[in-house]
Amino acid sequence: MSLGEERLESIRMIRDSAAALAPRKDLKRVRALRFSEPGFDRGLWRQMCAMGWVGLRVPELEGGSGLGMAELCALAEELGAALVPEPLVAGVVAAHLLNGTDLADHIAGRRLFIPAWQEWAGSLEFDGGEMRLRDGRLSGRKLFVPMAAGADAYVLSVPHGVAIVPAATEGMSRDLEQAQDGGHYATLTLAGVPVQPIAMERRRIADALDEAALATAAYLLGVAEQAFALTLEYLCTRKQFGQPIGSFQALQHRAVDLRLQLALSRASIGGAAAVLDGEAAPAARQAAVSRAKARAADAALLVTRQAVQLHGAIGYTDEFDIGLFLRKAMTLANLYGSAAQHRARYARLTPSTAEATA
């Protein structure tokens, strides 16, 4: 499953440019954007588009970068490590659902489309039938639309396809809820909004959401890795009882256990990316994504919780950075499916009889 030299090189380049655009150690920008509207920087978003990131998965023929999931995961991990609030994962999902000039505008950063697929809390269903389309008019509700205040338009999943609704449309209201990480989610309520639905295969939307789940897992891995790195630093510098607290064996073992979880997450995510980049059947693809997302969600919450614990009281202050990582993990852990949902989906998709696992 190892990647060829060429892809490893492209992944290295992506990591380097992500680190240059969003330096890990400087969280001043991230702090300044918290609890503001739209909660991210459109200037930086355009730069991200110019780097080809939003169109990373779009084929070159359609103006995108035509890169694989391994590349997207590497990018998401780097952005996670820097707690970047710009909605890359949502942007990549939208790119999957757009065509023509909409797609071109979106990946060039001229217009930002944000996907709105969810109709129930804690559900992976995107066509739950809560949207009513009658005589070209759309009614219903979409939940947990990320960074919605910065969108120029929304891509809504509707029966048999998608519909595009500009942000300021009569008949659509937008209620924002603040998130722990300083971003926000919107509930969109539509009452007879005229739309022109675009027919789309179910599979295409489902694939986009699976990619989002895996990219979110990678983003969570970045969050956890950086929280862990900061914690290791702290274990080496913080002194109590006349010695660095990292010299206490109880804490050394704790740190090792966290490292193990990070290593497993990385392996799981890398494996799932390879499956998506290959030719596997849908069930195998989805199972791989579920395995990686469940692991990454649990690991990121564990690592960031322990990061706060190992910092002591200073970790519980808002002005010290380590808490930002915990809040980010809280915000992302259950998006595109919680660990429990993904475990359930994995069980459904893969046989677990004695013969099958032998």
Place this chain on the structure above:
Amino acid sequence: MSTAAANQAQSATQLDELNALDDEAFRQQVRAFLRTHYPEELRFPVKRLHWAQIKPWYLTLSRHGWVAPGWAREYGGMGLSAAKQIIYMEEFESYGVARAPDMGIVMLGPLLIRYGSEAQKQFFLPRILSGEHIWCQGYSEPNSGSDLASLRTEAVQEGDHWVVNGQKTWTTLATDANWIFVLVRTDRGAKKQEGISFLLVPMDSPGVTVRPLLNLDLHDEFCEVFFDAVKVPCDNLVGQVNHGWSMAKALLGFERIFIGSPKQSAYALKRLLALVEHLGIAAEPLCVERVARFRMELEDHTLLYETFAERLKRGESLGPDVSLLKINQCELYQRITEYMLEIAGEHAGLLEPIDGIRDLNAAGLFLQSRVTTIYGGSSEIQRNILAKHVLDLPG
């Protein structure tokens, strides 16, 4: 007789009667008292209340002589037996009574009663009871947390006063307090535990500065407190110079059984039950199993807690094994809130409770539970204590 004096006489007879009741009847009385007097809207608050919000209730307790269950009657306390104190605490907890700034009642009062001069008792105790003095605890410093005895805030004697320089931190509700009790270094040459004294400092002394800090729940609950050449009268030193450490340590056992009581976990479990109902997953097998597990754990913890409470009731003092309680309670509380987060879906990452329902505050409770394994001696430190002083392991 003045009204105040009449009130006092009346509450004295009532306190006599309360003390004479058997435990079950006493429990009923406490319940009735809370139902009559405790403001409904302050039950089970989502965040720690500030003095301005809780003051009327504190004054109600004060008027009835109910502020200090553990203090002796001669000092204005309720003079309850250990058994009744525990019942009092349990009833307050299960009614969802908010925690008032209680450092004066729980920490300082008992310390003054045991070690204070007659003049200190006479001056400070009534002012704690009346709510005139609100105290905060100034022990921790930026570089002295788990290793508290390494503290560096210094007091130097100059004539009839001490001059204090240094910084305290993580001081809970310092913005609400008008007095702070601090551990200060008074002998730099001595072994670290032996050069520490216990000082009482008015917060409005020139040179005292308070900076509130936001915590992860975005609440301004703890603070930094700076001392810049603060003059404190010598009379404000409690006990003997350089004996502050052993006095402060003598009170830790109580703090551990207090945090080790099942209240936080019981509260979290209630919230969990409300959450699974709201999410409609209460009957799902996975959920049933997890919830049952938490309920069983809570029952086991409560039984363990009762064995410690029994010891207190019999008048025994608690040994270092009380750390078992603190570790288990805090970690159980955290596991419950972690499960809440796990099932809360997207709401796990939102700032406000689910659908605006105050009881469904999964994210907030999760964050609040984080500190319990840090304060009052971290879980790691409690494990060190147990390994060394209970298991007698080498090293």
